[in-house]
Amino acid sequence: MLKNRNAIITGSTSGIGRGIALKLAEKGARVMINGFGEQAEIEALLDELQKRSGQPALYSPADMTKPQEIEDMVRVAETEFGSVDILVNNAGIQFVSPVEEFPIDKWDAIIAVNLNSAFHTIRAALPDMKSRGQGRIVNVASAHSKAASPFKSAYVAAKHGVVGLTKTVALEVAELGITVNAISPGYVLTPLVAAQIPATAKTRGITEEEVKRDVLLAAQPTKRFIEVDDIAETVAYLCSDAAKGITGANISIDGGWTAK
Ligand code: NAD
Numbered sequence: 001m002l003k004n005r006n007a008i009i010t011g012s013t014s015g016i017g018r019g020i021a022l023k024l025a026e027k028g029a030r031v032m033i034n035g036f037g038e039q040a041e042i043e044a045l046l047d048e049l050q051k052r053s054g055q056p057a058l059y060s061p062a063d064m065t066k067p068q069e070i071e072d073m074v075r076v077a078e079t080e081f082g083s084v085d086i087l088v089n090n091a092g093i094q095f096v097s098p099v100e101e102f103p104i105d106k107w108d109a110i111i112a113v114n115l116n117s118a119f120h121t122i123r124a125a126l127p128d129m130k131s132r133g134q135g136r137i138v139n140v141a142s143a144h145s146k147a148a149s150p151f152k153s154a155y156v157a158a159k160h161g162v163v164g165l166t167k168t169v170a171l172e173v174a175e176l177g178i179t180v181n182a183i184s185p186g187y188v189l190t191p192l193v194a195a196q197i198p199a200t201a202k203t204r205g206i207t208e209e210e211v212k213r214d215v216l217l218a219a220q221p222t223k224r225f226i227e228v229d230d231i232a233e234t235v236a237y238l239c240s241d242a243a244k245g246i247t248g249a250n251i252s253i254d255g256g257w258t259a260k
Pocket residue numbers: 010011012013014015016017034035036037062063064065090091092093113114140141142143184185186187188189190191192193
């Protein structure tokens with residue numbers, strides 16, 4: 001389904017991005033992964049990607065807070081693969097705090113990774129997509145692109161922002177064979193979510209089990225965490241030819257959270 005397609009997935013050494021990379025490889029794409037992590041784990045993931053796709057896989061250590069590194073990442077993928085057909089902006093970080101105590105460096109980092117990096121990757125990858133009249137951009141937003149939660153001001157602002165970016169770029173390239181969409185997952189039990197459980201417990205003065213039950217899954221009518229594979233399948237579909245009519249959308253995968 002994605003044979004002869006070349007993909008970059010930012011923040012794909014862990015969690016949702018990792019699942020998306022594996023899925024796109026399974027569908028035949030050449031994949032460049034990105035993110036932080038242990039070298040041995042990254043090499044094992046590259047091996048697995050190559051096994052699934054039967055194609056070479058690449059790793060970029062680009063830091064998504066650094067515009068020049070982001071541009072270099074895109075150029076390396078274009079040079080090594082010949083083109084970038086699929087760009088998945090997935091890298092993301094989180095921090096929870098009441099707004100008046102929100103550390104300024106944490107605010108800046110969240111906006112840089114969760115919002116600005118998507119601008120920088122799109123800016124770098126779009127000219128070649130335009131010249132070839134084909135491309136798929138998927139921005140991993142969040143249910144927090146549609147609804148807020150207390151103590152997540154930077155994350156909610158960034159995720160609302162990335163949907164604005166998605167819609168704007170979708171309109172700019174609508175006639176050029178390029179689609180630009182956002183997906184908005186509810187809670188997935190990845191390292192990002194696991195890491196915020198102790199902080200939320202502390203901020204709210206409740207136990208970690210109570211955070212899972214009464215804070216996280218309270219938002220999700222299905223009362224189940226979303227699975228990485230549910231998200232990866234949706235991204236693979238959006239990257240397929242069959243999804244050519246879907247652009248500028250923000251697709252919820254949130255167990256009914258934002259239906260309320
Ligand atoms: P995760 O912590 O498991 O993975 C985050 C990835 O981003 C890692 O590969 C990490 O190395 C990378 N990363 C972080 N900072 C980076 C930087 N400066 N430069 C390059 N890479 C960087 O998180 P996850 O839960 O898989 O989240 C992935 C995306 O999904 C994020 O955008 C997140 O906001 C979004 N999301 C997650 C959930 C959830 O419940 N887990 C829900 C909705 C949306």
